Amino acid sequence: MSILVTGGAGYIGSCAVAALKEKGYEVVVVDNLSKGHKQAVGDVKLYIGSVGDETFMHKVFTENKIDAVMHFAAFSLVGESMLHPYEYYNNNVAQSMHLFHSMIEHGVKNVVFSSTAATYGEPEENPISEETPQHPINTYGQTKLAIEDMLKWFGVAYGLNSMSLRYFNVAGAHPSGNIGEDHNPETHLIPIILQVALGKREKLSVFGNDYPTKDGTCIRDYIHVMDLAQAHILAMEYMLKNNCSDEFNLGSGGGYSNLEILNAARKVTGCEIPSVFEDRRPGDPPVLVATSEKAERILGWHRQYGIEDIIASAFAWHKAHPNGYDE
Ligand code: UFG
Numbered sequence: 001m002s003i004l005v006t007g008g009a010g011y012i013g014s015c016a017v018a019a020l021k022e023k024g025y026e027v028v029v030v031d032n033l034s035k036g037h038k039q040a041v042g043d044v045k046l047y048i049g050s051v052g053d054e055t056f057m058h059k060v061f062t063e064n065k066i067d068a069v070m071h072f073a074a075f076s077l078v079g080e081s082m083l084h085p086y087e088y089y090n091n092n093v094a095q096s097m098h099l100f101h102s103m104i105e106h107g108v109k110n111v112v113f114s115s116t117a118a119t120y121g122e123p124e125e126n127p128i129s130e131e132t133p134q135h136p137i138n139t140y141g142q143t144k145l146a147i148e149d150m151l152k153w154f155g156v157a158y159g160l161n162s163m164s165l166r167y168f169n170v171a172g173a174h175p176s177g178n179i180g181e182d183h184n185p186e187t188h189l190i191p192i193i194l195q196v197a198l199g200k201r202e203k204l205s206v207f208g209n210d211y212p213t214k215d216g217t218c219i220r221d222y223i224h225v226m227d228l229a230q231a232h233i234l235a236m237e238y239m240l241k242n243n244c245s246d247e248f249n250l251g252s253g254g255g256y257s258n259l260e261i262l263n264a265a266r267k268v269t270g271c272e273i274p275s276v277f278e279d280r281r282p283g284d285p286p287v288l289v290a291t292s293e294k295a296e297r298i299l300g301w302h303r304q305y306g307i308e309d310i311i312a313s314a315f316a317w318h319k320a321h322p323n324g325y326d327e
Pocket of ligand 1: 076077078118140187188189192218219220
C-alpha cells in the first residue's frame with residue numbers, strides 16, 4: 001500500500017515517513033522544501049513542489065498509485081500567522097483546497113489531516129475533548145479549522161474521507177537520533193531549553209510567571225512525535241477499513257508547567273540551564289490539556305513515551321546534530 005506524505009521533509013512529516021516505512025508501507029513524499037529538509041526524508045521518493053499546484057500533483061498521482069494521503073504541509077507558527085495572514089490562508093487553506101481537489105480528480109479518497117490544539121483557542125474547559133467548542137484566537141488555528149470544515153463539506157459532496165488529528169505540544173525525536181526538530185527560527189520550549197543545555201543559547205526566557213496555575217507558568221500537554229506518528233497510522237488504517245471520517249485530539253491527558261519542563265530537562269540532561277522570567281507572550285492560553293480518550297478507545301492508540309523520554313530523545317538528536325540538518 002502506498003501513502004503520499006505532504007510535508008514529509010518537515011519535523012512531524014519526516015517522523016511519520018519513518019514510522020510508515022518501519023510498518024512496511026511504501027511512501028512517496030511531496031515537499032516544497034520551504035521549511036523542510038531533504039536529508040530528513042531518507043531514501044524515499046521525493047517530489048519537490050507545491051501541493052497546491054494541480055499540474056504538478058497530476059504528475060505525482062499518475063506516476064504513483066496512492067491509497068491515502070497524510071497531509072502535513074503547512075505553515076505552523078502562531079506569531080508569524082498574526083503578521084502574515086495572507087501567506088497563512090494561501091499556504092494552508094488555498095493549497096490544501098487544491099490538494100484535495102487533485103485527490104478527488106484522481107480517485108484518492110482518504111486523507112489524514114494535521115490539525116491543531118490551536119483550533120480550540122482559549123478553551124472553556126480543560127481537559128479539552130473533541131466536543132469542546134473550537135474558537136481559534138490566531139490566524140494559524142483559524143486556517144486549520146477552515147481546512148477541517150472544508151474536509152467535512154468535501155466529504156459530503158465528493159465522498160472524501162478524512163481524519164483530522166488535533167495535536168497538542170509535539171516534541172521528541174526519532175529513536176535513531178537522526179530525525180528531529182530543526183526549525184529556524186526555533187520558537188518551541190523544549191528545543192530552546194535543550195539549546196541552552198548545549199551552550200547554544202545563554203538562557204531560557206520563561207514567558208510569564210503570573211498565570212493562574214500552580215507555579216504561575218503556562219501548562220501544556222506534551223506528546224512524543226513517534227507516538228503521534230503511530231496515531232496517524234492507526235487513524236489511516238481505521239479510515240481505510242471503515243470508510244469513514246472523524247476527528248481526534250492527540251495529547252497525553254496530563255499537563256506540565258513550563259517550570260516543570262525546565263526542571264525535567266535539568267534532570268535528564270544533567271545541565272544547569274539558566275533561566276529568567278519575562279513578560280507573558282501574547283496569545284498564550286494559561287492551560288491547554290487534552291483528553292485523548294477517544295483516540296485510545298476508537299483507534300486503540302497507546303502512548304509509549306513520557307515526558308523524560310521526550311526530552312531525552314530530543315536531547316540525543318540535538319547533541320548529535322547541533323546545527324540541525326546543516327552539518
Ligand atoms: N515558552 C517560554 N519560552 C520560550 C518558548 C516558549 O516560556 O522561549 C513557553 C510559551 O510561552 C508557552 C510554552 O512555553 O507557555 C509552550 O510554548 P511553545 O511555543 O513550545 O508551544 P505552544 O504551546 O505555544 O504551541 C503549540 C504548537 C503550536 C500550536 C499550539 C496550540 O507548537 O503549533 O501549541 O496552542 F498552535
